[in-house]
Amino acid sequence: MTRFALTLEFDGTPFMGLQRQAHGPSVQLAVEAAVQATTGETVTLHAAGRTDAGVHALGMRVHVDVTKEIDAFRLMEALNYHLRPAPIAVLDCEAKPEDWHARFSCIGREYLYRIANRRAPLTLDANRAWQVAQPLDAEAMHRAAQVLVGQHDFTTFRSVHCQAKSPEKTLELLSVERVDQEVHIRAAARSFLHHQVRSMVGCLALVGMGRWREEQVGEALAARDRAALGLNAPSAGLYFVRALYPGE
Amino acid sequence: MTRFALTLEFDGTPFMGLQRQAHGPSVQLAVEAAVQATTGETVTLHAAGRTDAGVHALGMRVHVDVTKEIDAFRLMEALNYHLRPAPIAVLDCEAKPEDWHARFSCIGREYLYRIANRRAPLTLDANRAWQVAQPLDAEAMHRAAQVLVGQHDFTTFRSVHCQAKSPEKTLELLSVERVDQEVHIRAAARSFLHHQVRSMVGCLALVGMGRWREEQVGEALAARDRAALGLNAPSAGLYFVRALYPGE
Numbered sequence: 001m002t003r004f005a006l007t008l009e010f011d012g013t014p015f016m017g018l019q020r021q022a023h024g025p026s027v028q029l030a031v032e033a034a035v036q037a038t039t040g041e042t043v044t045l046h047a048a049g050r051t052d053a054g055v056h057a058l059g060m061r062v063h064v065d066v067t068k069e070i071d072a073f074r075l076m077e078a079l080n081y082h083l084r085p086a087p088i089a090v091l092d093c094e095a096k097p098e099d100w101h102a103r104f105s106c107i108g109r110e111y112l113y114r115i116a117n118r119r120a121p122l123t124l125d126a127n128r129a130w131q132v133a134q135p136l137d138a139e140a141m142h143r144a145a146q147v148l149v150g151q152h153d154f155t156t157f158r159s160v161h162c163q164a165k166s167p168e169k170t171l172e173l174l175s176v177e178r179v180d181q182e183v184h185i186r187a188a189a190r191s192f193l194h195h196q197v198r199s200m201v202g203c204l205a206l207v208g209m210g211r212w213r214e215e216q217v218g219e220a221l222a223a224r225d226r227a228a229l230g231l232n233a234p235s236a237g238l239y240f241v242r243a244l245y246p247g248e
Numbered sequence: 249m250t251r252f253a254l255t256l257e258f259d260g261t262p263f264m265g266l267q268r269q270a271h272g273p274s275v276q277l278a279v280e281a282a283v284q285a286t287t288g289e290t291v292t293l294h295a296a297g298r299t300d301a302g303v304h305a306l307g308m309r310v311h312v313d314v315t316k317e318i319d320a321f322r323l324m325e326a327l328n329y330h331l332r333p334a335p336i337a338v339l340d341c342e343a344k345p346e347d348w349h350a351r352f353s354c355i356g357r358e359y360l361y362r363i364a365n366r367r368a369p370l371t372l373d374a375n376r377a378w379q380v381a382q383p384l385d386a387e388a389m390h391r392a393a394q395v396l397v398g399q400h401d402f403t404t405f406r407s408v409h410c411q412a413k414s415p416e417k418t419l420e421l422l423s424v425e426r427v428d429q430e431v432h433i434r435a436a437a438r439s440f441l442h443h444q445v446r447s448m449v450g451c452l453a454l455v456g457m458g459r460w461r462e463e464q465v466g467e468a469l470a471a472r473d474r475a476a477l478g479l480n481a482p483s484a485g486l487y488f489v490r491a492l493y494p495g496e
Contacts, residue, residue, distance in 0.1 A: 009368065009371050009372065010371050010372075011371045011372045011374070056372060058372075080368055080369055083369075084369060087371040087372070087374060088371060089368040089369045089370070089371045090368060091366075091368050118339075120257065120328060120337040120338060120339050121328055121331075121332060121337045122337070123257050123258050123259045123335040123336060123337045124257065124258075124259045124304060124306075124335070124376065126259070126335060128372065
């Protein structure tokens with residue numbers, strides 16, 4: 001048995017999420033089917049993160065265990081062949097020690113959120129960004145974001161469906177930057193609560209529009225109450241960028 | 249009657265091209281229908297350039313003549329409303345003098361061609377770039393491209409369906425640059441022949457792969473023979489970027 005770590009890029013638009021769902025297509029189901037088509041084996045995919053319907057990945061890390069003798073490059077090529085036409089690509093494939101685990105060995109996760117700050121509807125970037133017509137003050141958003149960095153109880157920014165044992169997380173980075181007509185929000189932490197990034201982005205967007213004072217982000221955090229959330233940003237703007245592992 | 253200049257962005261994937269076709273959807277048909285829905289008038293759209301099926305635009309300029317009294321901003325908003333869900337957006341709308349013509353007043357056209365130089369199939373950039381698995385030498389491509397700059401007979405790089413009277417064109421710019429995993433080719437001229445950019449890109453890609461010597465681009469040009477063309481690059485990587493007009 002060999003444990004293979006895969007780096008996946010996917011367009012989340014047609015999927016109900018990364019993880020297998022009872023009803024509807026998922027990235028997990030598509031990759032497991034591609035492994036079965038390649039090796040004849042029924043495998044279970046484990047991922048660094050769960051992503052919601054419509055959320056994209058530039059570099060999601062997952063692993064599968066394969067009994068058949070196959071080298072990493074051939075496995076990658078075969079998976080990419082069998083994944084077509086699903087918008088999932090294996091960017092990298094590597095044999096790992098059996099105690100390496102895509103989820104439990106992961107020590108850092110990075111997300112990017114793209115806001116298209118323009119009046120016109122999106123065409124080439126439809127389903128790739130959140131279109132916000134009102135001009136956003138990215139510098140105010142960045143300042144307001146800094147109160148969230150560090151170790152906090154993020155109950156306000158947590159989905160009611162979140163399965164994490166504790167609402168305490170340590171946010172390592174939350175930066176906001178204007179890039180031409182877009183506003184990019186980057187978030188990094190060891191791990192995140194369900195909906196945490198989208199909830200933080202939603203509140204920062206309210207600051208950017210001038211509908212919230214900068215201080216209201218800290219007040220929402222201190223409330224530790226989901227009802228204090230201003231806005232949950234839509235899934236289409238969110239990208240899982242990278243998962244970090246010891247020694248990589 | 250007011251002549252309105254529109255700046256259009258569109259995803260060319262679902263269209264048979266910008267210009268009206270007997271069979272199938274076109275950008276022209278969609279915009280003309282949106283004008284009719286807004287004003288009740290039957291108009292004819294004139295564009296700075298014709299684009300093939302699958303070719304995109306970041307800033308195509310077109311014009312329509314409208315009799316109804318309407319200001320430019322309201323027209324833009326109404327067109328964007330009626331264009332949904334077609335992937336066409338009006339980025340700008342401006343009243344122009346009646347002798348301003350989107351096609352005949354245009355003194356410059358700029359294109360971008362995106363090559364995704366990677367082994368894995370495209371997901372988020374499917375239909376947005378040409379995927380070339382073989383590593384490309386962008387510097388060699390740039391050097392080879394310079395023989396095409398200037399005034400030449402571009403018969404080799406011209407579709408057999410091209411309707412231009414003369415195969416003589418003056419290419420002002422043809423640059424090739426690596427941007428991370430992509431290779432970007434930019435082309436500028438007063439006007440282009442049908443398929444000229446895609447044909448030039450196809451030959452430069454052969455140079456980038458090492459299948460053509462750099463000098464072969466000049467030899468193909470000198471042949472003045474479509475049969476000397478190495479490769480016509482696919483439409484999905486091509487973007488009409490900008491049209492230039494006197495005094496803008």
